[in-house]
Amino acid sequence: xxxxxxxxxxxxxxxxxxxxxxxxxxxxxxxxxxxxxxxxxxxxxxxxxxxxxxxxxxxxxxxxxxxxxxxxxxxxxxxxxxxxxxxxxxxxxxxxxxxxxxxxxxxxxxxx
Amino acid sequence: xxxxxxxxxxxxxxxxxxxxxxxxxxxxxxxxxxxxxxxxxxxxxxxxxxxxxxxxxxxxxxxxxxxxxxxxxxxxxxxxxxxxxxxxxxxxxxxxxxxxxxxxxxxxxx
Numbered sequence: 001x002x003x004x005x006x007x008x009x010x011x012x013x014x015x016x017x018x019x020x021x022x023x024x025x026x027x028x029x030x031x032x033x034x035x036x037x038x039x040x041x042x043x044x045x046x047x048x049x050x051x052x053x054x055x056x057x058x059x060x061x062x063x064x065x066x067x068x069x070x071x072x073x074x075x076x077x078x079x080x081x082x083x084x085x086x087x088x089x090x091x092x093x094x095x096x097x098x099x100x101x102x103x104x105x106x107x108x109x110x111x112x
Numbered sequence: 113x114x115x116x117x118x119x120x121x122x123x124x125x126x127x128x129x130x131x132x133x134x135x136x137x138x139x140x141x142x143x144x145x146x147x148x149x150x151x152x153x154x155x156x157x158x159x160x161x162x163x164x165x166x167x168x169x170x171x172x173x174x175x176x177x178x179x180x181x182x183x184x185x186x187x188x189x190x191x192x193x194x195x196x197x198x199x200x201x202x203x204x205x206x207x208x209x210x211x212x213x214x215x216x217x218x219x220x221x222x
Contacts (some may be wrong), residue, residue, distance in 0.1 A: 002122060004155075021156075031208035033208075035211060035212075039158075042197075042199065042212035042213060042214055042215055043156065043212045044212075045209075045212075048208050048209065048210075048215060050208050054208060055173065056170050056208070072137065090155050090156070092155075092156075092210070094208070094210070096205055096206075096208070097142075097143075097144055097203035097204045097205045097206065097207060097209075098161075098163070098203070098205045098212075099146045099161075100146070100158040101146075101148075101203075101210060102158065103155035103156045103157065103159060104155050105154060106154075106155050107157045
């Protein structure tokens with residue numbers, strides 16, 4: 001199984017809602033990533049977990065809260081988002097830097 | 113992470129080879145050179161990676177300069193399905209940092 005599965009594929013949420021994005025991989029990868037991608041722009045790194053510990057946090061606003069409950073699962077909890085947070089949110093996993101990374105198909109988030 | 117520089121866009125004709133360049137003048141000895149591509153409405157997908165030697169796989173070839181300050185992704189016969197944004201990324205063997213530059217948007221003309 002060489003897939004990274006992201007759910008849901010699409011999400012529409014109001015600015016007062018709380019929602020979560022989920023990412024799952026069963027390749028035994030110990031690094032997992034969250035990216036945000038706006039239209040016509042490259043993916044922008046948000047968070048990196050290494051061995052289930054947060055290793056990189058790119059000064060992301062606290063309304064985005066990552067969680068890595070186990071080595072296969074990565075969540076992104078969303079609360080009080082703004083319309084400008086509407087984007088494609090991508091999850092990825094890999095072993096070390098010398099190996100290929102695998103990406104999910106993303107969650108298309110719209111904040112209304 | 114060291115930075116990469118790629119042309120914003122390139123065009124190719126179908127069934128012709130495509131050479132996508134990437135400059136990475138500040139590359140360190142432990143940086144691997146990775147290439148990913150992103151088709152419209154999809155997540156990025158791995159294409160190829162290498163450290164010092166040229167690499168070939170079923171999708172593409174990677175040519176790495178002797179001083180490692182530049183590399184070229186080679187698609188041997190472009191198809192319409194190869195139209196995508198191609199990203200060259202440096203990944204340090206010792207850490208998990210993985211950041212995208214602006215990439216090259218490849219257009220393939222029939």
